[in-house]
Amino acid sequence: MVKIAHISDLHFSGNQENRQLGSLDRLLDHFNTEGFDHLVISGDLSNNAAPAEWRIVREKLESHGFYHWEKATVVAGNHDLINLEEEMRFYNALNPLPLARKKAFDRKLKAFCVFFQELITGEERGDNAFPFVKIINYPSVKIAFAALNSVYPWYPADNPLGARGSISTGQLRALRVERVLFSLKECFVIGLCHHAYKVYGTDSLIDQAFDWTMELKNREEFLGLMKVMHAKLVLHGHFHRFQSYSVDGITFINGGSFRYNPLCYSELLVDGQGSSTQKFVQLP
Numbered sequence: 001m002v003k004i005a006h007i008s009d010l011h012f013s014g015n016q017e018n019r020q021l022g023s024l025d026r027l028l029d030h031f032n033t034e035g036f037d038h039l040v041i042s043g044d045l046s047n048n049a050a051p052a053e054w055r056i057v058r059e060k061l062e063s064h065g066f067y068h069w070e071k072a073t074v075v076a077g078n079h080d081l082i083n084l085e086e087e088m089r090f091y092n093a094l095n096p097l098p099l100a101r102k103k104a105f106d107r108k109l110k111a112f113c114v115f116f117q118e119l120i121t122g123e124e125r126g127d128n129a130f131p132f133v134k135i136i137n138y139p140s141v142k143i144a145f146a147a148l149n150s151v152y153p154w155y156p157a158d159n160p161l162g163a164r165g166s167i168s169t170g171q172l173r174a175l176r177v178e179r180v181l182f183s184l185k186e187c188f189v190i191g192l193c194h195h196a197y198k199v200y201g202t203d204s205l206i207d208q209a210f211d212w213t214m215e216l217k218n219r220e221e222f223l224g225l226m227k228v229m230h231a232k233l234v235l236h237g238h239f240h241r242f243q244s245y246s247v248d249g250i251t252f253i254n255g256g257s258f259r260y261n262p263l264c265y266s267e268l269l270v271d272g273q274g275s276s277t278q279k280f281v282q283l284p
């Protein structure tokens with residue numbers, strides 16, 4: 001049995017958050033005592049897209065022995081790459097062209113990947129980025145994590161809150177190639193991204209108006225890729241809810257929000273026969 005823990009949406013914003021830091025310590029201690037093999041964090045590690053905030057999470061992973069390629073995988077969330085206030089100030093001041101915005105966004109994404117390079121390639125240095133496939137050979141089963149970036153640059157009309165997601169054509173294409181699909185043979189495949197496939201609706205009219213600003217724009221293309229890759233599970237965050245749902249035979253797990261419930265996580269068990277069970281665990 002391979003044991004995977006999944007948490008999401010930590011939203012660390014400064015070093016003064018002693019209570020949140022203490023909760024993360026407790027959670028990571030618990031993962032060690034319970035013998036978890038791997039930890040997945042599905043984005044929004046930080047709140048204001050600042051490397052100093054990314055560092056809080058990296059240092060916690062380091063101090064609990066999780067900061068190793070085979071022990072943890074992270075993907076970026078919109079709050080790791082976009083600082084809305086800064087974007088708006090910049091836009092209002094300079095009105096830069098969309099191309100310039102896109103370049104600035106790409107630089108930020110690259111910085112995130114360089115910062116967490118150890119978890120992407122197992123090397124301290126390098127600038128390899130999304131998408132990537134991490135195949136770990138456990139004695140009982142081979143697990144492949146297919147990680148994609150679903151964060152999409154802030155644009156005033158199309159992505160006014162920076163919370164709308166899209167997975168680039170380049171990433172979708174890169175994972176569809178024969179060589180990649182061949183390497184997944186005999187693997188238990190788990191897809192990872194920050195945004196939800198499900199469109200979370202509410203009954204409130206005001207909330208409905210905001211639904212589209214949080215959605216994954218090309219979720220059907222993403223689902224198509226997950227099918228081609230024979231993914232059994234997709235882990236994500238973004239909507240701060242602890243929830244799982246199934247689409248066309250693929251189980252999607254929303255890792256909820258550490259920010260709102262720091263002692264809850266998703267536990268995933270994968271056995272040698274290629275089946276898995278999942279539950280949300282609440283620490284007392």
Ligand SMILES: [Fe+2]
Pocket residue numbers: 009011044077079238239240
């Ligand atoms: Fe979030």
Ligand SMILES: [Fe+2]
Pocket residue numbers: 044077078079163194237238239
């Ligand atoms: Fe998010």
